[in-house]
Amino acid sequence: MSDSPNAHAKKSQTFLESTDSGTQEYPTDVDSVNRLGATIEPLPDEDSNSVMMVLEDSKPTMMVLFLTFLASISGFMFGYDTGYISSALVAIGDSFGSPLSYGQEQLITAATSLGAFITAVVSGLIVDFFGRKPVLMVSNILFVVGSIIQCASHTVWTMIAGRFIMGFGVGTGSLIAPLYIAELAPSSFRGRLVVLNCMGITGGQLIAYGIGAGLDSVHNGWRIVVGLSIIPPAVQFISFLFLPDTPRFLVMKNRLDEAAKIITKVYNGATPELVQEKIREIQKANSEIPGDNAFQRYWNSVISIHKVPSNFRALFLACSLQAIQQFTGFNSLMYFSATIFKAIGFDNSTAVSLIVAGTNFFVTILAFLIIDRVGRRRMLMVSLPIMMLFLVLCAISFHFVHISFDDNTAVVNGDVSAWGIVIIVFMVCYVASYAIGIGNVPWQQSELFPQSVRGLGASYATATNWVGSLVISSTFLTMLKNITPTGTFALFAALAAISIVLIYFCYPELSNLSLEEVQMVLTGGFNIKTSEKLAKKRKEQRRARTQRKEKARIEEEQIEGL
Numbered sequence: 001m002s003d004s005p006n007a008h009a010k011k012s013q014t015f016l017e018s019t020d021s022g023t024q025e026y027p028t029d030v031d032s033v034n035r036l037g038a039t040i041e042p043l044p045d046e047d048s049n050s051v052m053m054v055l056e057d058s059k060p061t062m063m064v065l066f067l068t069f070l071a072s073i074s075g076f077m078f079g080y081d082t083g084y085i086s087s088a089l090v091a092i093g094d095s096f097g098s099p100l101s102y103g104q105e106q107l108i109t110a111a112t113s114l115g116a117f118i119t120a121v122v123s124g125l126i127v128d129f130f131g132r133k134p135v136l137m138v139s140n141i142l143f144v145v146g147s148i149i150q151c152a153s154h155t156v157w158t159m160i161a162g163r164f165i166m167g168f169g170v171g172t173g174s175l176i177a178p179l180y181i182a183e184l185a186p187s188s189f190r191g192r193l194v195v196l197n198c199m200g201i202t203g204g205q206l207i208a209y210g211i212g213a214g215l216d217s218v219h220n221g222w223r224i225v226v227g228l229s230i231i232p233p234a235v236q237f238i239s240f241l242f243l244p245d246t247p248r249f250l251v252m253k254n255r256l257d258e259a260a261k262i263i264t265k266v267y268n269g270a271t272p273e274l275v276q277e278k279i280r281e282i283q284k285a286n287s288e289i290p291g292d293n294a295f296q297r298y299w300n301s302v303i304s305i306h307k308v309p310s311n312f313r314a315l316f317l318a319c320s321l322q323a324i325q326q327f328t329g330f331n332s333l334m335y336f337s338a339t340i341f342k343a344i345g346f347d348n349s350t351a352v353s354l355i356v357a358g359t360n361f362f363v364t365i366l367a368f369l370i371i372d373r374v375g376r377r378r379m380l381m382v383s384l385p386i387m388m389l390f391l392v393l394c395a396i397s398f399h400f401v402h403i404s405f406d407d408n409t410a411v412v413n414g415d416v417s418a419w420g421i422v423i424i425v426f427m428v429c430y431v432a433s434y435a436i437g438i439g440n441v442p443w444q445q446s447e448l449f450p451q452s453v454r455g456l457g458a459s460y461a462t463a464t465n466w467v468g469s470l471v472i473s474s475t476f477l478t479m480l481k482n483i484t485p486t487g488t489f490a491l492f493a494a495l496a497a498i499s500i501v502l503i504y505f506c507y508p509e510l511s512n513l514s515l516e517e518v519q520m521v522l523t524g525g526f527n528i529k530t531s532e533k534l535a536k537k538r539k540e541q542r543r544a545r546t547q548r549k550e551k552a553r554i555e556e557e558q559i560e561g562l
């Protein structure tokens with residue numbers, strides 16, 4: 001039942017007052033953190049039996065791994081659908097009557113990013129109301145419809161329409177999959193499990209490049225490449241018919257019994273008492289956004305995300321990281337590396353591009369292995385300076401290579417020189433340093449927000465990603481022509497330099513913290529020092545607990561052996 005107008009007005013007023021002061025959520029803990037000058041005193045000590053330590057420390061259950069794997073199919077589709085287009089553009093040839101013009105190629109490529117941008121914005125509105133699972137399933141339908149239209153298309157415009165609709169699916173999936181995973185994962189494994197989705201993206205890109213190259217000379221082979229993309233969303237759709245939404249969403253909707261059932265399944269060692277404690281913890285971190293209808297609630301979340309200081313800090317960080325990921329230029333290589341390598345003079349440029357996609361994928365596996373151990377902040381502070389270095393080296397090397405342009409701004413000819421090889425080596429190093437840090441960390445975005453604005457915040461950040469991808473993919477060739485490859489790579493390097501300063505001063509260490517602790521860190525400032533201390537403390541506590549468990553296990557074995 002909805003509130004009476006008076007009651008609702010009062011609720012909204014209280015809400016707005018509290019958002020002004022920024023103390024609406026987590027009154028006790030956050031106040032203590034602020035009072036103590038952002039020390040970590042109010043947090044549980046090593047011997048505490050708190051939910052944070054027992055549940056968040058637990059190894060992911062089979063159920064969590066299974067759900068993460070299925071959700072990562074969205075990542076795979078994101079990668080596959082953005083990856084196949086470079087080979088398809090070549091393979092389409094004159095399937096639509098005449099060869100594609102440069103402008104048509106741009107439109108076909110950009111249609112998916114544009115569609116993705118639109119749904120990344122809209123989905124933020126709906127995931128918090130309808131749930132993560134139903135919206136994910138709708139994205140599957142959009143993927144399939146988009147693929148079918150493309151497969152059957154005989155004109156450029158139907159192809160563009162198919163890519164656009166598929167983009168709706170890509171945008172929605174790219175928002176929800178990491179959100180779904182982050183909300184399920186125990187905190188000490190959250191980073192890794194979200195990176196699994198990134199492995200889906202980079203693996204999808206690699207496979208799309210590979211299949212595209214393999215079917216290059218098959219008549220209408222590009223239709224097979226597109227047609228294959230129907231299978232993963234169909235599998236994901238059917239699986240999710242039988243699978244749950246996240247406990248955090250269910251608690252938000254007051255469906256506590258369902259939430260309890262799932263918490264029991266996703267956390268190892270979840271006794272009924274711990275499950276109840278976990279639910280209370282989630283409730284405490286969750287402020288219900290008031291409003292009589294969806295629009296009012298959406299509007300109030302928009303206000304909350306901008307006016308509550310900790311929410312706004314989270315928003316600033318999530319969007320900045322996605323912008324840094326895109327504006328430091330990686331996708332220019334993803335989409336145009338074949339063009340660049342052709343310009344430098346390589347005959348089999350698609351094969352050389354496979355090296356870029358392969359490096360991105362394999363280094364993402366490395367990121368998967370270390371993200372929770374090394375920490376997000378440290379990975380960024382190592383990866384960005386190395387990236388900047390190799391961007392500068394690429395810029396310098398391009399100065400020594402002769403590249404010319406035709407009227408369509410496409411890059412042509414040039415001899416393979418020693419500098420050409422040097423550029424490839426530098427690019428591979430650049431891609432590796434990208435993939436170890438900024439290629440993955442921004443997708444941890446959901447952990448920055450409290451669940452009352454998590455969908456909205458993740459949607460702003462995902463939309464930033466797609467705008468960046470759209471801008472870079474539609475301006476890169478023009479930049480090469482107008483400010484030269486040296487100027488273009490120097491510009492990316494300059495943006496990387498600014499990013500380093502931003503991360504150094506603003507991005508706290510969030511690895512190993514529970515989603516509720518992240519909110520405490522972002523209250524009253526960016527609290528870099530506090531976050532580092534807290535993350536370290538959590539890590540040590542975890543190590544000590546593992547050692548204690550191991551010791552107890554050995555002792556038990558010895559007693560049994562007597």
Ligand SMILES: O[C@H]1[C@H](O)[C@@H](O)[C@H](O)[C@@H](O)[C@H]1O
Pocket residue numbers: 082198201202205325331334360439440443465469
């Ligand atoms: O994290 C992903 C990944 O790095 C992809 O390779 C890239 O194409 C995407 O734009 C990015 O969001």
